[in-house]
Amino acid sequence: FLGWAGFSPLEETSEIALRWCFSKxxxxxxxxxxxxxxxxxxxxxxxNTYFSHIVVPVRTDDRSARSTVQDLGFVYRESRRIEDMPCDLFQLLSPSLRSYLVSA
Incomplete structure (x- = not known):
């Protein structure tokens, strides 16, 4: 078993979050x-969805996860408590929304 990855609703923001947990x-x-x-x-x-964006919460002290989400193209949006931990919330816009904003 390597770990898991998928999507879950993020209760604090009512958005869909990308999550993963792989073993060391x-x-x-x-x-x-x-x-x-x-x-x-x-x-x-x-x-396969109609969503305009996806988010990833990253604990403020997790440099590795921060680097990974930035490598994936996510950008910092805000800091807040998520699941009772201080987190930074990163966001990635859908390709269609990104191209719309670039052309606007």
């Missing part, structure tokens, strides 16, 4: 596992 062993064996799985999930999400 899995990440050591496959250093790009989180990026590869997340990219596939993000592509699937925007191709």
């Amino acid at each position: 062993d899995a990440r050591a064996r496959h250093s790009d596992l989180t990026l590869k799985v997340s990219r596939e999930l993000i592509d699937w999400f925007f191709e």
Whole structure:
């Protein structure tokens, strides 16, 4: 078992969040596992849903997760408590919304 990845509703913001949890062993064996799985999930999400964006909450002290979400193209949106932890919330707009904003 390597871990899990998927989507869940984020109660604090009423948005859909991308989440993952991979074992240290899995990440050591496959250093790009989180990026590869997340990219596939993000592509699937925007191709199969109507949502304009997706979010990822990152604990403020988790430098590794922060780096990963930024590598995936997420941008910082705000800081807030999520699941009773201080977190930074990162957001990724759908490809259609991104192209609309660029052309506007």
